[in-house]
Amino acid sequence: MKHVTNAEGLARDADGLFYDPQVRAAMGEFTGGGDTLHLEAAAAARAAHRSVERLRAHGSEGRGLSAGAVDVLIRLRTLGEAGANLGDLARSAGMTPRNATGLVDTLEREGLVRRDPAPADRRSVLARITPAGLAWLDEYRAPTQRALAALFRGFTDTELHQLRHLCLRLVQNQQLIAAHLAAAEGGTPA
DSSP states (O other): OOOSSOGGGOEEOTTSOEEOHHHHHHHHHHHTSOOOHHHHHHHHHHHHHHHHHHHHHHHHTTTTOOHHHHHHHHHHHHHGGGOEEHHHHHHHHTSOHHHHHHHHHHHHHTTSEEEEEOSSOTTOEEEEEOHHHHHHHHHHHHHHHHHHHHHTTTOOHHHHHHHHHHHHHHHHHHHHHHHHHHHHHTSOOO
């Protein structure tokens, strides 16, 4: 598994907090010597995201599913026999309907999901997890939990709560910006 940053190259600032000297230097050059804190934080968030995704991808290697397909399968497990129409599934997963359809196609080919006609609207279909999909997730659960426990080794519960909170604040801010830009352009948020 590849590394997303050179952890040996990290340094600590006067408060004892990590920073990446290479990122700081590059961002300092980019800003012409201006403040780099926001840019460094964004670079750190991207590196952390890539680290989590690489670990997830490594955990599903040999199991044949992308991270997006695993996310859809987990969502369908939560919904149980009720399933979800593809539009609702796409919205809940924060993806386009086309992407959700492609992921359900993949899961259906693997026998992990099935499509059934929606009882209220025969033009619509519901995606539902199959017994094979439930078994796949059961096999995936323990190694995933071990891998994530290793990734967050040394973090306190308070730090994990704060990390979750800060990441979701970034998501919320991005959504507010998207809504503002869409309103300014007379469209709908992306």
